[in-house]
Amino acid sequence: MTQKVRFGHKMREAHFGFSPSYTPLNHGSYGTSPLPVIGEQRRYQQQELERPTKFIIYDLPPLIDQARTAVAPLLGVRTDEVVFIPNATTGINIILRNLKFEQQDVIVHFSTIYAACEKTIASVAEIQPLEARCIELEYPISDEEIVRRLRETIEAVRKEGKNAKIAMFDTVLTFPGARMPWEELVRACREMGVLSLIDGAHGVGMIDLTHVGDVGPDFFVTNCHKWLFTPRGSAIFHVPLRNQHLIRTSIPTGHGYSYPSSTSPSSHSQTPFTYLFEFVATQDWSPYISVPSALKFREEQCGGEDSIRSYCFDLARTGGEAVAKILETDVMATTSPTAFTNVRLPISSSLFGDVPRREWESSKAGTIKSWLNRTALEEHDTYLQIGYHAGSLWVRLSGQIYLELSDFEWVGGVLKELCGRVEERSEE
Amino acid sequence: MGEASPNSVSKYERTPFGKEMLKHFLFDPKFKNLNHGSFGSIPKAIKEKRAQYQEASEARPDPFIRYELPDIIDENRAAVAKVLNVPAETVVIISNATTGINTVLRNITWDEDGKDEILYFNTIYGACGKTVEYICESARGPVQAREIKLEYPLSDDELVSKFKEAIKTSRAARRFPRIAIFDVISSMPGLRMPFEELTKLCKEEGILSCIDGAHGVGHIPLDLSAIDPDFFTSNCHKWLFVPRGCAVFYVPVRNQHLIRSSLPTSHGFVPKATIGGLSNPFEATGKSEFVNQFEFCGTIDNTNYFCIAEAIKWREEVCGGEKAIMDYTHNLAFEGGKMVADMLGTKLLDNEEHTMTNCSLVNILLPLSSSSSPAPGVYSIKEGYGTAVVHWIQRILVDKFQTFIAIFQFQGQWYARLSGQVYLDMDDFKWAGEKLRDVCERIGKGEYIKEDKKVDSVEMVVVGDLRKEGTTASA
Numbered sequence: 068m069t070q071k072v073r074f075g076h077k078m079r080e081a082h083f084g085f086s087p088s089y090t091p092l093n094h095g096s097y098g099t100s101p102l103p104v105i106g107e108q109r110r111y112q113q114q115e116l117e118r119p120t121k122f123i124i125y126d127l128p129p130l131i132d133q134a135r136t137a138v139a140p141l142l143g144v145r146t147d148e149v150v151f152i153p154n155a156t157t158g159i160n161i162i163l164r165n166l167k168f169e170q171q172d173v174i175v176h177f178s179t180i181y182a183a184c185e186k187t188i189a190s191v192a193e194i195q196p197l198e199a200r201c202i203e204l205e206y207p208i209s210d211e212e213i214v215r216r217l218r219e220t221i222e223a224v225r226k227e228g229k230n231a232k233i234a235m236f237d238t239v240l241t242f243p244g245a246r247m248p249w250e251e252l253v254r255a256c257r258e259m260g261v262l263s264l265i266d267g268a269h270g271v272g273m274i275d276l277t278h279v280g281d282v283g284p285d286f287f288v289t290n291c292h293k294w295l296f297t298p299r300g301s302a303i304f305h306v307p308l309r310n311q312h313l314i315r316t317s318i319p320t321g322h323g324y325s326y327p328s329s330t331s332p333s334s335h336s337q338t339p340f341t342y343l344f345e346f347v348a349t350q351d352w353s354p355y356i357s358v359p360s361a362l363k364f365r366e367e368q369c370g371g372e373d374s375i376r377s378y379c380f381d382l383a384r385t386g387g388e389a390v391a392k393i394l395e396t397d398v399m400a401t402t403s404p405t406a407f408t409n410v411r412l413p414i415s416s417s418l419f420g421d422v423p424r425r426e427w428e429s430s431k432a433g434t435i436k437s438w439l440n441r442t443a444l445e446e447h448d449t450y451l452q453i454g455y456h457a458g459s460l461w462v463r464l465s466g467q468i469y470l471e472l473s474d475f476e477w478v479g480g481v482l483k484e485l486c487g488r489v490e491e492r493s494e495e
Numbered sequence: 496m497g498e499a500s501p502n503s504v505s506k507y508e509r510t511p512f513g514k515e516m517l518k519h520f521l522f523d524p525k526f527k528n529l530n531h532g533s534f535g536s537i538p539k540a541i542k543e544k545r546a547q548y549q550e551a552s553e554a555r556p557d558p559f560i561r562y563e564l565p566d567i568i569d570e571n572r573a574a575v576a577k578v579l580n581v582p583a584e585t586v587v588i589i590s591n592a593t594t595g596i597n598t599v600l601r602n603i604t605w606d607e608d609g610k611d612e613i614l615y616f617n618t619i620y621g622a623c624g625k626t627v628e629y630i631c632e633s634a635r636g637p638v639q640a641r642e643i644k645l646e647y648p649l650s651d652d653e654l655v656s657k658f659k660e661a662i663k664t665s666r667a668a669r670r671f672p673r674i675a676i677f678d679v680i681s682s683m684p685g686l687r688m689p690f691e692e693l694t695k696l697c698k699e700e701g702i703l704s705c706i707d708g709a710h711g712v713g714h715i716p717l718d719l720s721a722i723d724p725d726f727f728t729s730n731c732h733k734w735l736f737v738p739r740g741c742a743v744f745y746v747p748v749r750n751q752h753l754i755r756s757s758l759p760t761s762h763g764f765v766p767k768a769t770i771g772g773l774s775n776p777f778e779a780t781g782k783s784e785f786v787n788q789f790e791f792c793g794t795i796d797n798t799n800y801f802c803i804a805e806a807i808k809w810r811e812e813v814c815g816g817e818k819a820i821m822d823y824t825h826n827l828a829f830e831g832g833k834m835v836a837d838m839l840g841t842k843l844l845d846n847e848e849h850t851m852t853n854c855s856l857v858n859i860l861l862p863l864s865s866s867s868s869p870a871p872g873v874y875s876i877k878e879g880y881g882t883a884v885v886h887w888i889q890r891i892l893v894d895k896f897q898t899f900i901a902i903f904q905f906q907g908q909w910y911a912r913l914s915g916q917v918y919l920d921m922d923d924f925k926w927a928g929e930k931l932r933d934v935c936e937r938i939g940k941g942e943y944i945k946e947d948k949k950v951d952s953v954e955m956v957v958v959g960d961l962r963k964e965g966t967t968a969s970a
Contacts, residue, residue, distance in 0.1 A: 083553075084550060084553040084554060085553070085554055085555070086554035086555050089554065089555045091555075091556065093556075093557050096556070096557055096560075097556040097557060097560055097794060098556075099553055099556055100553070105549075105553070113521070115739075116521040116522070116536065116537070116542065117521060117522055117523035117526060118522070118523055118526045118528075118897075118899070119528065119530075119533070119534045119535070119536055119899075120528075120530045120533050120534055120899040120901075121526070121893050121899050123533075123534055124889075124899070125893065153590075153793060153794075153795050154793040154794045154795060155793075156759045156760075156761055156792070156793035156794075157759045157793050159759070160758065160759035160760055161759075164601070167633070182762055182775060182776060183759075183760065183761040183762050183764075183793070186760050186761065186762065186764040186766065187759065187760040187761075187764075189760075189764065189766035190755065190756040190760040190764055190766070191760075193755060193766075193767060194604065194635070195635065290794070292794060298796060299552075299794055299795060299796040300794065300795035300796045315629065315632065315633065316625075316629045316633075318597065318758060318759060319591075319593045319594045319596070319597030319598075319622070319626065319758060320593075320597055320622060320625050320626035320629045321593060321622045321625070322621050322622050322625065324622075324625035324626075324628070324629055326625075326628055326632075327632055347593070347622075348590065348591040348592075348593035348594060348622060349534060349590075349591045349593075349730070349732060349739055349740060350590050350591060350739065350740035350795075351738070351739050351740045351796060351799065354796065428775060428776065428778075428779075429779065437778060440561075444558050444562075448555075450555075450556075450557035450558055450561075452557075
């Protein structure tokens with residue numbers, strides 16, 4: 068067994084495939100896999116190449132089941148309540164496109180919803196009677212206030228004679244990178260008789276989710292390829308037994324679909340829900356079956372989830388503070404720690420004029436962001452996740468086990484220089 | 496020969512078809528790959544090409560995915576559009592044909608009068624049949640499906656007639672045939688359909704044509720400009736030597752407004768209504784809404800999409816191009832299939848004109864029967880074991896003979912489906928015939944009866960599950 072390596076640059080050199088000149092401070096967007104996990108994935112892909120049909124028909128299903136069994140405890144749920152799908156966006160689409168909405172049905176969500184999810188709601192609303200009710204959130208904001216606004220909005224919907232059917236919210240937002248009080252939100256939904264749909268895209272492998280089973284949301288999706296070190300194209304779709312009858316089809320519909328009038332006993336040994344997702348359509352399944360090797364790496368090389376979590380959270384906190392100090396700005400106040408830190412950029416808001424929440428990328432603020440993205444890459448070989456929130460541009464940085472405080476200090480310097488040039492450019 | 500410009504210098508070594516081609520592929524030397532049709536396969540060179548892209552995506556994840564990926568996808572869209580003889584703006588890349596069919600059917604707004612009908616054949620691919628059923632189950636205005644039952648063998652004219660009849664019957668019942676789904680080449684049995692005539696007929700009758708060309712690109716010549724369907728999807732991972740999870744989705748410009756959303760919906764979606772513009776984290780491109788929608792559809796590893804152009808090039812340089820490949824594989828499947836049928840004392844599933852077998856799949860009747868006193872040379876299958884014996888055969892071929900052959904039930908009989916490919920030759924088909932004969936003899940001795948009747952769930956996939964339940968109108 069390989070000698071364990073310390074977190075930080077030693078870990079990066081030993082186990083990650085980043086280009087030497089690249090500084091990866093945006094783990095949150097696309098994740099990455101350590102080389103041993105990629106090696107395992109390649110082994111499986113090789114087996115599939117050596118005997119294609121044989122591997123897919125006979126070897127793959129038990130490997131997928133093993134992966135499901137390995138991952139269920141991370142959510143504290145039963146194995147027959149989890150299946151794999153390619154990504155959280157697909158999960159959200161599966162849920163929203165399976166539910167039957169009636170006139171006066173409303174879906175409640177927050178303004179910080181992931182853009183593609185908001186678009187999914189819009190797309191569904193074109194073919195089903197569904198209204199979206201958006202709750203504005205602006206940081207800093209307390210958890211209590213977030214929950215209060217949800218309750219208030221549900222009550223308001225009801226007062227209008229409409230039906231608050233389902234509420235959708237994140238575990239950890241995409242932007243700003245902030246943890247939502249998802250447990251309290253689920254409880255509020257349950258009390259008020261509203262379905263809860265959790266977009267946990269940033270979830271497993273980052274925050275502790277072993278109590279999802281206890282808290283009991285109605286639907287839950289989480290990406291593995293973001294924070295669990297598995298290859299891209301792997302996410303968990305969790306539906307508790309009590310709700311599985313609501314999911315009539317996978318997306319796309321595949322071989323596992325059963326006709327509503329079907330009364331004959333199934334000739335297979337799976338439950339209807341797990342069978343539905345066992346073979347959807349031909350794809351690369353290797354990301355799913357790489358989960359056990361990712362978990363093994365995290366356990367053996369990293370000392371387990373708690374160890375990874377405390378390093379990442381701590382680094383995000385101290386790193387964010389270091390950057391804020393260099394920029395002479397501040398870190399966005401959020402109630403609970405995550406592996407994210409959001410630091411305000413020293414760019415005068417007078418430079419971006421009016422910024423609509425929904426179309427901000429096509430406004431002047433968006434132009435500045437694009438310039439920063441491109442220039443940081445061209446001149447410093449790093450990608451900066453920059454977004455607009457509550458009147459300022461912010462950078463969202465991700466703590467990870469292959470980074471150290473010096474990486475954050477370095478990026479503070481880069482940002483200081485680039486933001487200075489933004490100010491200058493605007494004077495031209 | 497003349498001077499070769501840098502662009503035309505061959506990268507790959509020209510190789511004769513058959514055993515010599517095997518060195519380019521990655522199959523275990525002990526395993527005979529006779530079922531290329533189900534999941535396809537790739538040459539080493541394509542595996543290596545993909546690996547380069549995968550490394551690049553880990554070396555610099557964000558820049559690669561955000562800034563390089565779109566251009567690479569566009570190059571590959573253009574390459575496959577060329578093979579299909581259509582403009583690049585009509586082609587996007589998705590994960591598989593099933594997704595393509597789902598995307599079309601979920602985007603159609605069915606008429607509220609509830610008279611719309613979906614026409615399809617009983618030979619439709621299992622998952623597509625289930626998609627049709629699901630649409631009927633879930634659509635807001637009732638939409639029904641009309642199954643057209645084909646009893647093989649039949650000539651192309653007979654098949655087209657059946658289709659015409661179905662249209663007539665539908666209208667006589669005061670319904671509105673809205674869209675028809677049909678294959679280029681069906682799955683099990685693997686038979687070429689007269690899809691060109693069907694498309695033409697749809698056009699004349701004002702019915703949307705949705706072609707499931709899962710077995711399509713790289714398998715038979717396809718001039719989509721000439722055929723001009725309303726929607727078309729085809730897997731690149733089946734016959735084009737592209738890694739699994741890659742298909743083309745073709746929608747002519749005139750129909751692109753009908754595809755409101757990719758599946759899943761993602762950043763490229765542009766809402767119609769007063770909800771207004773919604774945030775898009777990706778930079779604006781000059782591309783159409785249709786192309787934009789499918790550029791980024793949820794995070795996956797789509798480095799396989801990036802291999803299309805290279806696969807086409809490899810086929811050109813190593814094999815001599817698409818026509819050379821298709822001529823070889825069609826001929827091998829047909830002649831090889833005939834030889835196997837002779838060895839088994841049976842025949843091919845074919846029509847007199849041999850239009851059904853004008854492809855690289857061949858279906859050979861197995862000498863098995865459900866009758867308890869079959870003809871000499873034919874073995875009886877015990878009642879209730881019809882499906883179990885299919886799985887038993889597939890299993891024993893893997894375990895004992897290190898090969899996989901797709902076996903299926905059809906019209907009360909059992910068939911084996913073989914795939915012609917560039918790395919196979921007549922010796923391989925002869926070998927297949929010997930093994931199938933061996934396996935049938937074991938069946939004659941009752942060896943399959945020891946097996947438990949319960950089948951593995953995923954094996955059902957290959958069986959194709961043509962038998963359908965549920966209420967539909969049939970022609």
